[in-house]
Amino acid sequence: MSNVLTHYNYLHAIPEPGLQEFKTAAYLAAKLEAAGYAVTCHIGGATGIVGTYDSGLPGPVLGIRADMDALTHIIDGKTIQRHTCGHDAHCAMLLTAAEEIIAENSIKKGKLKIIFQPAEETGAGAKIMLEAGVIDDIDILLGMHIRPIQECRSGQIIEAMYYSSSCTIKAIIKGIPAHGARPHLGVNAIDGAIAAITAVNAIHMNPVVACSAKCTRFLCDSGVTNAIPERAAITFDIRAQYNDTMKELKEKVIRAIHAGAATVGATVESLEIPTELPAAELDPEITKILGDIIVESFGKEALCPPFTTPGGEDFFWYTSKLPHLKAGFTGLGVDAEPGLHHPDMHFDLSALENGVIIHKKSITKFLNEPCTD
Incomplete structure (x- = not known):
């Protein structure tokens, strides 16, 4: 041996x-x-x-x-x-x-x-x-x-x-803080994050080629329960069988995060790609x-x-x-x-x-x- x-x-x-x-x-x-x-x-x-x-x-x-x-x-x-x-x-x-x-x-x-x-x-x-x-x-x-x-x-x-190929995308969704009794004065970062996730989930790629994009982390806490939170952090795990598919999927995910957040008046304060691996x-x-x-x-x-x-x-x-x-x-x-x-x-x-x-x-x-x- x-x-x-x-x-x-x-x-x-x-x-x-x-x-x-x-x-x-x-x-x-x-x-x-x-x-x-x-x-x-x-x-x-x-x-x-x-x-x-x-x-x-x-x-x-x-x-x-x-x-x-x-x-x-x-x-x-x-x-x-x-x-x-x-x-x-x-x-x-x-x-x-x-x-x-x-x-x-x-x-x-x-x-x-x-x-x-x-x-x-x-x-x-x-x-x-x-x-x-x-x-x-x-x-x-x-x-x-x-x-x-x-x-x-x-x-x-x-x-x-x-x-x-795999990729991690982290985004900070920014809203407008407000009192829970007056939500019309603010923009709920949770709503913006959910809209961004929904937009990503609606992405369609060629079904012949294996790929996926999904939210794997959602963090949001204003510190109290009666306030509209200003920021939410979301993370997406993205995978694709081929490098060219990953390039297309990544571009679509980034656009979807921005567009989804914008539907409720939120913005993307920051977006980073901390890890990325080629196929x-x-x-x-x-x-x-x-x-x-x-x-x-x-x-x-x-x-x-x-x-x-x-x-x-x-x-x-x-x-x-x-x-x-x-x-x-x-x-x-x-x-x-x-x-x-x-x-x-x-x-x-x-x-x-x-x-x-x-x-x-x-x-x-x-x-x-x-x-x-």
Whole structure:
């Protein structure tokens, strides 16, 4: 057995939020350095880690990326961090593969870059790594994410995960405060917010292409119960299968917020987009190679076809900003339930060995064998 469970158990016990993965990064960096990698820490002034192994011989530069951050939950009134999206598993699998591939002397050409990225959940991490330039020399970039039980079972692997574009829009709706006994002298911010939400809900897009826009947060409190509130804060979660669909939907949502609020005399005091993730762009050749690796390793019954999810993944900032990248992204079946981001998410730990195998065989394929059959 490999060290994957040892690494997982340690990382699982020290969950840290985005850009605060100090213990996580220190552990990963130390293990990479001990394995023989040249390690760069504190990338972009943050917690990103890159371990580089250069064979010294001509060949492609292969990057494999895993995310490090945990999620913040409020449980029984307490704010805590938990690894409920599997990022601890991602790091454990990649670290184990990185250690073993060097110990086995399997890299015969090119360069391998092991990338541990912070802050995936906030959408900030990939941008930090991009701005630091650590992706610029990479030719092939691979990623992997564990999957919920509803998508594929333990022992199965999805050869290509097509994540959707996602976007968060926050708006402050401004009315005119007044006494509850004289509502005609004011404009109720609640009414303005509701009108904005109704306008967004009335948006129609091409039903052939998956997309959605919905209000996920509504905050309003004037401090008393007999006054017309002046401000209301609303947040929308927006998703679309394709980037061009997202562009159209986002424009319509912004117009609807303004127009809806205006129907009752309210205005949009501020509007911001704190997070935005592009849709997946994967290379067909890399996807085929990954599919072949899955079949060679575990048999045809283990291969799941490409899967489109409304979930977002900041990995695809890399392909969005660097179009030359040949990217592949697999989904590892681990029977995760009740679901990702659930505070009680759990999964079949034995399936992590499969992730290690996929990583190792991918490295061997690109940095030892020819890139194409």
